[in-house]
Amino acid sequence: MRWSIRLAVPSLLMACVLLSPASEARAQAYPPPYPPPLGGYTYVGPESHLRLVVTPREAMVYVDGYLAGTVDDFDGTFQRLHVAPGEHELVIYLQGYRTIKQHLYLGPNATRKITETMEKLGAGEEAERPPEPQAPPPPPPDQDRGRQPRPDPRANREPPQQPPPPEPSAPPPPPPESARGGSLILRIQPASAEVRIDNERWVGPASGDDRLVVQVSEGHHRIEVSKDGYVAFTTEVDVQRGQSLPVNVSLARDR
Numbered sequence: 743m744r745w746s747i748r749l750a751v752p753s754l755l756m757a758c759v760l761l762s763p764a765s766e767a768r769a770q771a772y773p774p775p776y777p778p779p780l781g782g783y784t785y786v787g788p789e790s791h792l793r794l795v796v797t798p799r800e801a802m803v804y805v806d807g808y809l810a811g812t813v814d815d816f817d818g819t820f821q822r823l824h825v826a827p828g829e830h831e832l833v834i835y836l837q838g839y840r841t842i843k844q845h846l847y848l849g850p851n852a853t854r855k856i857t858e859t860m861e862k863l864g865a866g867e868e869a870e871r872p873p874e875p876q877a878p879p880p881p882p883p884d885q886d887r888g889r890q891p892r893p894d895p896r897a898n899r900e901p902p903q904q905p906p907p908p909e910p911s912a913p914p915p916p917p918p919e920s921a922r923g924g925s926l927i928l929r930i931q932p933a934s935a936e937v938r939i940d941n942e943r944w945v946g947p948a949s950g951d952d953r954l955v956v957q958v959s960e961g962h963h964r965i966e967v968s969k970d971g972y973v974a975f976t977t978e979v980d981v982q983r984g985q986s987l988p989v990n991v992s993l994a995r996d997r
Contacts, residue, residue: 788827790824791853792822792848793821796856799812799813800836801836801839803815803832805823805825811823830847833872833873834860836860837869838869839860842860843987849995868907923958924987926955927955927987930954933952939964962979965978968993971995972993973994975993977989
């Protein structure tokens with residue numbers, strides 16, 4: 743009888759540990775593998791989250807030019823790509839497929855689901871090169887007072903080996919003369935926000951799943967998104983001839 747009690751107590755303690763909320767939270771946490779923002783300082787504050795439902799799942803994911811992992815790392819129920827709120831460039835790259843590029847604006851504590859299917863390159867199409875890291879933004883005023891920069895444990899780590907892009911058998915055909923511009927594909931939250939493209943007014947999509955497609959000329963364009971009760975957002979993009987540029991905007995509430 744005494745022997746069976748000693749056996750049951752450790753088993754009960756082990757079950758409590760496995761079912762405790764703290765243990766589950768640690769299992770769901772995913773630290774971003776790319777260098778922290780703010781010029782090497784550890785970011786403390788609200789986060790934004792991305793869930794990537796993209797095929798193929800072995801495609802590589804880049805945020806602002808830094809390799810964050812593969813799609814398979816961020817497509818599960820409890821898997822997220824954690825980034826600092828603000829503007830980011832998301833690039834999904836896989837050799838032999840067309841690269842997916844999205845310019846994102848994420849509000850604090852916002853979660854965005856990206857659903858895409860990569861297209862295979864056609865015969866004679868040249869593959870793009872993996873993106874290069876962008877320069878980190880300068881720290882805001884008084885952001886670094888009282889803080890000491892933390893050493894990056896990845897400083898001496900060798901960069902991941904990227905497979906060389908295949909050499910094209912023939913140069914890609916030039917775009918037709920009729921394609922004298924491109925288009926902007928806007929997904930905006932909240933719904934029915936006011937959109938101005940180069941000071942021309944548009945009404946945003948009626949729901950978060952709809953898109954606003956605007957044909958624009960080749961070159962530089964200014965996008966402004968606003969709605970009562972939310973913080974206005976402004977960005978500038980460059981559109982190439984024949985390009986369909988996705989722009990995703992999630993406005994933060996005005997406190």
